[in-house]
Amino acid sequence: MRMLISFAALFLSVILLQLSTGGVGPLDALSGLSLNFTTAQIGLLGSAHFMGFFIGCWWAPRLMGSVGHSRAFAAFTATGAIGLLAHMLIINPYAWAVMRIASGLCVAGSYTVIEAWLQAKITNKTRGRTMGTYRMADMGASMLAQLMIGVLEPASYVSYNLLAILCCAALLPLTLTKARQPETPDAPRLRPGLALKCSPLAVFGVVVAAVSSASFRI
Known part of the structure; x- marks a missing residue:
């Protein structure tokens, strides 16, 4: 129990971050419908999120190895907040796709750190x-x-601002915790080829699971 209490700040950051990033996908879909985006354009927003997620998975270990856990988390969370706040500045599906890349980067990077x-x-x-x-x-x-x-409300400043506030609030518990952050390891290199060599079946399973679930998850 004492161990779990020591991680309370991290768990609170996770909750606040997920309340923010977990809502942007369905909100974007509903906002896109209300703004007369096409089905293909709404689908592009989901694809852009996972493109950002891929970039985050590749970049997060390098950044964490360079600047440490807390600073890396702050950088990724700020990126997500910027993407959320920019939604109502430009009403364009392709601009929104860029913003969703930022949200995907935020999710992958922040969770890698935690x-x-x-x-x-x-x-x-x-x-x-x-x-x-x-x-x-x-x-x-x-x-x-x-x-x-x-x-x-779809396509509303208030809705996206609320999600951005929650994203920013996720910074506070982790950056203010008195718990000592782990030693910063050397930045590892993402090696998908090694994973395929070690376990082709596992890689195949991950690909199938991703293709089948991503279409309705985000």
Whole structure:
């Protein structure tokens, strides 16, 4: 229990971040419909999110290795907030796609930092309980984010500003925690070819799961 309490700041950051980033996908879809975007243009927004996610997965370990966990988290969260705030400045599906790249980058980068922090601090004895609590916080906030869509008006400054506020608020618990951040490792290089060589079946399973779930998840 003491171990979980020590991670309370990280879990709170996860909840606030997921309340923000978990709502932008459905809000963008509803906003696109109200603004007469085509189905293909709305689909482009989801694809752009995952493009940003891919970039974040590649870049996050390098940035974290260069500047540390807290600064990397701040950089990725700020990127997500900028993308949210820019939505109502330019009403254009292709401009929104660029903003969704920023949101995908934010999600991948921020979660890489948080999970790296957790993995560096826990042991095999506490791993299951800690990661289970982390996923409960993550998925619980994701469910609440979907419910928020019922009260957020599509294509509204207020709606996107609220999500941006939650994104910025996610900075506070992690950056102000008194817990010592893990030692900064050397920045590893993303090596998908090595994963394919070690376990082709696992890579195939990940690809199939991604293709089948991404179309309705974001």
